[in-house]
Amino acid sequence: MAKKRIMVCVTQQKACEKLLVRANSLKGSETDEVHIVHVIKDNWKYFGNLKESDALEFLFDISSKFGTDMHVFKAMDIVDKLSEFAKDNKIDVIVMGQSKEVKKDQNMIYRLRNNINRDIEFNIVELDDI
Template sequence: MYLNSKRNILVCITQQKTCERLIREAANIKSDYEGELHVIHVAKNEWKFLDNVKEGEALEYLFKVSKSVGANLSVLRSDDIVETILDYIKENDINFVVVGKSKEMHKENNFIKTLENNISNVEICIV
């Protein structure tokens, strides 16, 4: 179990409907604690995900899933995705992050490892 009763949880998602499982897992974790549930998708500036019908539909679906569990989905644009997430963690007093398994094989490029190396006092749950 966790050390304190307040958990501000951040779910990091991509523009895929399968990220619903991450949101639902975070909602289950949050149900035992006070705090807020945040869902975030960071897109690089040059990505035109809203022009892609499939990706736009996926984000709209994930927005509805987020709302159904009492969270807001924030879509941010940045060329430095990890730095943007780290800033969001600090600005919103996040102490628990839910992410999906990274497909990146090289340690230096691994999103999860980069997060772990740059945040302290934040627990990461890999789903």
């Protein structure tokens, strides 16, 4: 059976552990890969009141706890960077938290699905679960 590659898109500290638990539940074998991916928009502080270094340390600790790879990028276009990572790493499944945005042009899940030019499963964790 082919190795499954799972990408976990994290944006907020409180949700990342639950998203990672979901991603690990999708693994079918020990050879399957889970990648935590966080993209910081240039000039944004994406972790709210936390210092960026504290937030990155938290992500690193969670990543280490689950034995996953962690990737942190800075980019002007978050959707393009996530799409590029998914393509370059031959991602099969993307795990994300449910978007609070109602408008399609603001909804990260909708925008990412439209930007990726191949069939990838999206596994969305409901807001109630986060």
